[in-house]
Amino acid sequence: MEIFLQQIINGLVQGSVYALVALGYTMVYGILGLINFAHGEVVMVGAMLVLSALTAMLGLGVPPLLALPVSLLLAMAGCMLLGYGIERVAYRPLRHAPRLAPLITAIGVSIVLQNLAMMIWGREYHAFPQLINNQPHHIGGAIINDIQIIIVIMAVMIMTGLMAVVHRTRLGRAMRAVAENQHAAQLMGVDINRVISITFMLGSALAAIAGLMVSANYGLAHYYMGFMLGLKAFTAAVLGGIGNLRGAMLGGLLLGLIESLGAGYIGDLTGGFLGSQYQDVFAFFVLIAVLVLRPSGLLGERLAERA
């Protein structure tokens, strides 16, 4: 029972991060039909930027509780600029090219970003400074610490805010309109390039926050950390139904839970033959299963559109 509860907690924390990153994939896919495989690297850049800013500010004697939010804001700004630049330079010229071209470009951008990050921040793991006395709390035999609680609360707040923006504001309406019919949106006076840029920037801001969460939770950041995280979040987006915001959130949480429960019980289930290092297998097993059994994902409904 303790294992179960503990794995649920771990899954929720990890799932919150997946959900934030999956939202970035799904927003871009919804609006452009493009899988932005460089998105995982934006998370990594976000983590690195937070770390650099934080280290610099702590070195100057700025109090940690001021340095952290300022670093996060700087990283978000940096990632938004990066997201804007990626779309502008790598995807916009290919807007009308066959779909394979931007997909390959996305992988190219991903590799470029990884290598740039390696040149800037090096190959080594960077330790995330301990800012708060990360207090563990015991619930029914399981442990959840302060950072994990903050991660889950922040993720819920951010996702609620994003849903409000998308469903209640003029900008959100324009985003949904562009996602559905670019020509008709133009006929309403929507500057679709602007909306697409904003979508990339919003997704990248979420990626920066996710980057902070991951590196704070594990206490580490590394130039390669975005790769696996990106693939998992992409899996989460597909699981929920890519292009669907609620789907990305649901898919993220579910994938986090599946992974951690799987990792927690795989040893028992296989009589010790397979261990928790097989955790990653679950995500990709889920990806394959969804693609085979329900390619539109859990919430990817096909709405009847009458002409």
Added chain:
Amino acid sequence: MSRANTPLLEVRELKVAYGGIHAVNGITIDIAPGELVALIGSNGAGKTTTLKTLAGLLVPGSGQIRFDGQNLHKVAAHQRVSMGIALVPEGRGVFARLSVAENLLMGAYSRSDQDEIATDLARMYALFPRLVERKDQLAGTLSGGEQQMLAMARALMSRPRLLMLDEPSMGLAPLMVKKIFETIREVAAQGMSILLVEQNARLALQVAGRGYVMEGGAITLSGAASELLGSDAVRCAYLGG
């Protein structure tokens, strides 16, 4: 202030190539303020291409479009909306996954006068009472006729000075066609300039003041709608004898 005598829309020698062929091959069209002009012709004559080019969705190869005296050459589609050009596209183009009310608000996207937008919203619901009952429904769940009403109302929400309609009767039941054309008359009577593209030539010429006949990308005939309705050439080709 626009001068009363100058046309609202002047199209001169407009050529548009579309997929390698000259879909529109040097047409000249004028629309005066408050005029209802019909553009008729058979399938593939270039009518839809003309409207899309006027709206800015297609880039002309050559020729000129002037709106209220201003050259539209460098004006992007989304900017033309705030100048006063609205197009209800073929197939309506309603946002199926947005509610009816949200579709109407999208129509007012280029405006920032919140109070006036609310007034216009109420006016649209009065013009199309069917939309009131359905305002919180997703537009994709509406019938074809209701979607056409929504598309027209949405276009009117931008407070256009020129309303362009592409095949508003297409695929609709006769009763609904009647209702749509009544509305077109009503809107025209309020002084709106309208460019109406229709395959149903008789219907279009009955509401229009003037008409252009388009064939193979060129204007082959033009004149008062009543004259065109009486002309043998039009009668033979488009009115079924």
